[in-house]
Amino acid sequence: MRVDYLIIGQGLAGSLLAWALMQRQCKVIILDSGRENASQVAAGLINPITGQRFVKSADVEILLPAATACYAALSDFFQQVFYLQKPMLRIFNSEAESKNAQRRLHNPDYKAYLSDEHWLTNGLDAFAAPFGVLHQKQTGHLLTSRLLACLKDFFIAQGCYRQVDVNYADIQPYPVLSWQDILPQRIIFCEGYHIINNPWFSWLPLQPAKGEILTLHSDTELPDTIFNYGHWLLPLEKQQFRIGATFDRENINTVPTEQGRASLVTKLKSLSRNWAAASVLHHQANVRPCTADRQPFIGHHPENPHISLFNGFGAKGSLQIPWFSQHFADALLRETPLIDACNIQRYYARYSSSF
Numbered sequence: 001m002r003v004d005y006l007i008i009g010q011g012l013a014g015s016l017l018a019w020a021l022m023q024r025q026c027k028v029i030i031l032d033s034g035r036e037n038a039s040q041v042a043a044g045l046i047n048p049i050t051g052q053r054f055v056k057s058a059d060v061e062i063l064l065p066a067a068t069a070c071y072a073a074l075s076d077f078f079q080q081v082f083y084l085q086k087p088m089l090r091i092f093n094s095e096a097e098s099k100n101a102q103r104r105l106h107n108p109d110y111k112a113y114l115s116d117e118h119w120l121t122n123g124l125d126a127f128a129a130p131f132g133v134l135h136q137k138q139t140g141h142l143l144t145s146r147l148l149a150c151l152k153d154f155f156i157a158q159g160c161y162r163q164v165d166v167n168y169a170d171i172q173p174y175p176v177l178s179w180q181d182i183l184p185q186r187i188i189f190c191e192g193y194h195i196i197n198n199p200w201f202s203w204l205p206l207q208p209a210k211g212e213i214l215t216l217h218s219d220t221e222l223p224d225t226i227f228n229y230g231h232w233l234l235p236l237e238k239q240q241f242r243i244g245a246t247f248d249r250e251n252i253n254t255v256p257t258e259q260g261r262a263s264l265v266t267k268l269k270s271l272s273r274n275w276a277a278a279s280v281l282h283h284q285a286n287v288r289p290c291t292a293d294r295q296p297f298i299g300h301h302p303e304n305p306h307i308s309l310f311n312g313f314g315a316k317g318s319l320q321i322p323w324f325s326q327h328f329a330d331a332l333l334r335e336t337p338l339i340d341a342c343n344i345q346r347y348y349a350r351y352s353s354s355f
Contacts, residue, residue, distance in 0.1 A: 003027045005332075006184035008166055011039035012144060014190030015151045016070070016321050017310050020329040022158075029182055030155050034163040036254075038192050041213060041286040043234050043242055044142030044318045045226070047088060048113045052097055054104045056113065057316065058341075063323050064138060070322035074147065078154075082147045085140040086235075088226040091271065092131035101134050113137050127227075127272050139226060141234055142318040168199050173304050186332070188308045193252065193287040200301045201309050203351050204344060205292040208252050209314075212260035213244035215282035220274040229271050231264060240281065243268055256283040290314035298328055299344035302351050308332075309344060 005021055007014050010032035018028050046067060048060045057063065071083035092098045104110045115135040127133075155161035172178045177187065193208040195201045217240050227233040234242045246260045261283055269276045289312050291297060297312035310328055313320050324342065331338050340346065 001029075001181055002183045003029050004185050005029075006031065006179055006182055006187045007190055008032075008187065009037070009190035009192065009194075010148065010152060010155070010161070011037040011190060011192055012148065012317050012321050013039075013192075013310050013313060013325070014188075015148055015155075016325040017188065017190060017328060018155065018160075019074075019151065020325045021332070022160075024329060024333055026333070028160050029184070030161050031164055031166050031179075032152075032161070033165050036284075036286065038286040038288055039317065040145045040148060041284045042144060042211075042288075042315070042317070043213065043232065043244060044144040045139070045232060045234070046083075046141065046319045047136065047139050047226075047228070048319075049104070049110065049136055052094075053100050054097075054110075054114070056110060057319065060113075060319070063319050066323035066326065067319050067321075070326075071142065071147075074150075078150045080146065080150060082143050082150075083140060084143065085138075086224060086226050088136040088139040088228055090134040090136050091127065091129045091227065091229040092133065093230050095131055098131045101132075105134075128270060136228070141226070144318070171307075173307065177306050186306050186308055188310055190310045192311065193289045195289070195297075195309070195311055196252075200304060200307050201297070201311075201344075204297055204309075204312075204347055205350070206297070206312065207249065207290045207292055209288045209290050210248040210251055210253065210285060211245035211288055211315075212248075212256055212264065212283065212285045213242055214261060214264050214280055215240060215242050215284075216275075216278040216280055218275050218278040220278075227271070229267070231267050233268070233271070241278075252287055254286050256285045260285065288314050293346075296320065296324055296342045297344050298324065298338055298342040302345075302348050 004026040005028045007018050007028060007030045010030050014030060018030050021028050048057050048064060075082050105114055105116055115137060152161060170179055177184060189195060189198060196206055222235040222239060222241055224235055231243055243264050246263055291312040297309050299309060301307040330336055
């Protein structure tokens with residue numbers, strides 16, 4: 001079977017790239033193991049301002065409108081809601097954070113994303129916030145599992161999805177690029193942290209980080225607000241909420257741990273006594289495909305240019321992937337250059353020196 005693109009991995013990166021290419025009338029096949037991936041575990045948070053210094057995400061003025069437009073278009077197509085805008089209450093953990101926030105509040109470049117208006121008054125005194133709070137705007141979360149399930153059903157209906165564990169040995173670059181019975185013009189890996197074992201791209205400086213997340217139930221009514229207190233708290237339906245996430249660079253696996261659970265629960269108790277008795281319903285773990293320079297890995301193998309990569313979005317995939325999937329699709333079809341920040345050509349010297 002001849003196809004234009006063989007995409008390996010049906011996480012958010014692989015799914016949105018496949019969608020973008022199919023919207024351009026390309027013939028695509030997606031291969032996926034069917035196991036839970038990092039996209040399905042992640043909270044799907046979109047937060048333009050992050051970190052202790054309240055730094056605006058790079059190119060957020062471009063990425064955020066692209067993300068909201070993408071999810072709105074998918075909602076229209078599938079007649080389901082995928083992206084929920086929710087305000088975020090940032091609870092400072094130190095006097096230094098409070099001072100950094102005040103500086104940002106006086107910066108006109110941050111006016112669209114930050115406010116000192118304390119719109120949440122009901123129950124605010126129940127939270128431990130000795131250093132103050134801040135209202136973050138244009139925040140929300142993607143219902144990633146719901147979106148990926150809809151896209152998977154769509155791909156199956158189009159006859160372009162196969163559930164399979166891909167063996168790298170089955171990929172033959174020469175004399176004609178192939179995988180089993182498929183002859184693609186290009187293979188694109190969208191397999192998250194698994195590229196650490198990929199024979200074509202393991203030389204890239206991926207810095208995978210394990211994260212654990214809890215889903216809990218509380219007898220206390222929850223405000224319909226995202227809380228950011230060093231970790232995050234995301235309210236769901238039926239008095240359920242999720243908290244996360246831990247950050248572990250040493251143990252790169254998907255096994256939930258008692259240590260991770262205890263760390264999240266302890267931090268939650270320091271935020272509010274009201275939720276100290278919340279019961280844990282679900283405990284998940286997966287691995288974020290973070291990169292050394294916090295920029296995605298997109299581009300082509302230096303010696304096998306028909307083998308490509310779309311990966312490395314770390315914790316900001318919900319924000320970044322919609323725009324970058326369109327950018328990469330255009331680059332593939334129109335042969336326009338990728339922007340330097342994401343192009344893996346920035347690491348070609350590293351590949352050369354590995355031999």
